[in-house]
Amino acid sequence: MGAPPVVCVVFLSGVFVSALGGDKHSLYYIYTVLSKDVALPGIYEFTALGLLDDRAIDYYNSQEQVKVPKQDWMKEKMQPDYWDKGTQSRKSKEQWFKVNVEILMQRMRHNETDLHVLQWRHGCEIDEADGKPTFLRGIVEYSYDGDEFLSFDDDNMRWIAPVAQALPTKRKWDDVPILNQYIKGYLERECVDWLTKFMQYGKESLRNHSKPDVHALAKKSTTNSGRLILTCLATGLYPKDVKLNVRKFQTSLPEHLLRSSGVRPNGDGTYQLRKSVEIQEDNTADYDCYVTHSTFEEPIITTWDIKCSECWSSSSGLVGGAISGVVVILGGIIFVLINMWITGAENVETVVYYEQAGQKGNSRN
Missing domain, CATH: 2.60.40.10 (Immunoglobulins)
Structure with missing residues (x-):
C-alpha cells in the first residue's frame, strides 16, 4: 500500500453495535487479531472484549494476557476460577487466531508486508418486554479486513460464505452437524442464560440513564x-x-x-x-x-x-x-472491532475447537 499505515479503531453504529430499545438487551464478545505487531500504544496483536448492552464487562490483550473485569459488579459476582478459566481460554484463542490469520492471508494471496485483521463476533439478543427473556437472534460472524468472511445461519443451522475463499471452511464445518446443532443451542439457550444472569448482577449500573x-x-x-x-x-x-x-x-x-x-x-x-x-x-x-x-x-x-x-x-x-x-487514529488498514463469544461458555468453545483447531496439519479456519 502506498499510503502510510493508519489504524483506526472504531465501533460502527447499526452494523456491529446493536441498536436495542429499553426492553431489549444484548451480550456479545469481540476477538480481533492483527497479522503483525504495529508497535503502537494501546494496539495489541490480539484483544478480546466482552460487551453487555454495549458496555464493556471484561477485557484481555496479548500483552498482559489476563482476562480482567471491566465492571465492579463483575469483579464482585464472578468467582476467581471464572477469571482463571477465562484467561486460559483467551490464551488458547490467541494462538488459534494467530495461526488462522496466516492461513487466510495465504488463501487471499496477501503478503506479510501489509497489515491484515481477522475478527470473530458472536452472541445473542433478547427482549424482556413481558418480564421474561425472549430470544430475538443469535450472531456468529467472522470477518477479514473488515469484510464479512463467514457467518452462521441460526435458523437453518448452516454456514454462509459470501466470498469464494470461505467456501472450503463452510463445507468443512457444515459436514459436522453436531457442531452446528450445538452452536444453535448455545445461541438460543445458554447465551440467553448468561445474558440474563449478567443483567441481574449489574442491574443497577445497567439501568442508569444519562441525559445528553x-x-x-x-x-x-x-x-x-x-x-x-x-x-x-x-x-x-x-x-x-x-x-x-x-x-x-x-x-x-x-x-x-x-x-x-x-x-x-x-x-x-x-x-x-x-x-x-x-x-x-x-x-x-x-x-x-x-x-x-x-x-x-x-x-x-x-x-x-x-x-x-x-x-x-x-x-x-x-x-x-x-x-x-x-x-x-493511531497510524494501512481500517478495521472494525466486532462483538464476540461469551467468555463464560468455555464448553462451547471446546466444541468449536474440535473442528477449527483439533486437526493438526489441516486448515483450521
Whole structure:
C-alpha cells in the first residue's frame, strides 16, 4: 500500500453495535487479531472484549494476557476460577487466531508486508418486554479486513460464505452437524442464560440513564471558503436510542442532505450522535437541533446562534474534540472491532475447537 499505515479503531453504529430499545438487551464478545505487531500504544496483536448492552464487562490483550473485569459488579459476582478459566481460554484463542490469520492471508494471496485483521463476533439478543427473556437472534460472524468472511445461519443451522475463499471452511464445518446443532443451542439457550444472569448482577449500573448534552455548532468548510458546516451534536446519552433532527425554520431537513456519524460510544459508557449540513456562510436562516431521548420529558431544542466557532481559529473546537473521541487514529488498514463469544461458555468453545483447531496439519479456519 502506498499510503502510510493508519489504524483506526472504531465501533460502527447499526452494523456491529446493536441498536436495542429499553426492553431489549444484548451480550456479545469481540476477538480481533492483527497479522503483525504495529508497535503502537494501546494496539495489541490480539484483544478480546466482552460487551453487555454495549458496555464493556471484561477485557484481555496479548500483552498482559489476563482476562480482567471491566465492571465492579463483575469483579464482585464472578468467582476467581471464572477469571482463571477465562484467561486460559483467551490464551488458547490467541494462538488459534494467530495461526488462522496466516492461513487466510495465504488463501487471499496477501503478503506479510501489509497489515491484515481477522475478527470473530458472536452472541445473542433478547427482549424482556413481558418480564421474561425472549430470544430475538443469535450472531456468529467472522470477518477479514473488515469484510464479512463467514457467518452462521441460526435458523437453518448452516454456514454462509459470501466470498469464494470461505467456501472450503463452510463445507468443512457444515459436514459436522453436531457442531452446528450445538452452536444453535448455545445461541438460543445458554447465551440467553448468561445474558440474563449478567443483567441481574449489574442491574443497577445497567439501568442508569444519562441525559445528553445538545450543541449547535458551526465551523468553516475545508473545501469551500464561503461555506460553513453546521453540526448538531448530542453527547453523553444512555441508553443509546436517540432521535436527532437538524431543522431549518422548524422543519426537519431530509436525511439525504445530512452527514451522520451514527450513534458512537464515548469512553465513559455513554454515546453520542452528530449530524451536519453544509450551508452558505452568510445564511441567516433559523437552524436548530431537535433531540428526543428517553431521559427527556419533552424534546430539547438548541438553536444555532449564527456564530462560527472556527472562522478565526485553526483549533478544532468542540466538534473536533467529539470526533477525536469517537475515532482514534493511531497510524494501512481500517478495521472494525466486532462483538464476540461469551467468555463464560468455555464448553462451547471446546466444541468449536474440535473442528477449527483439533486437526493438526489441516486448515483450521
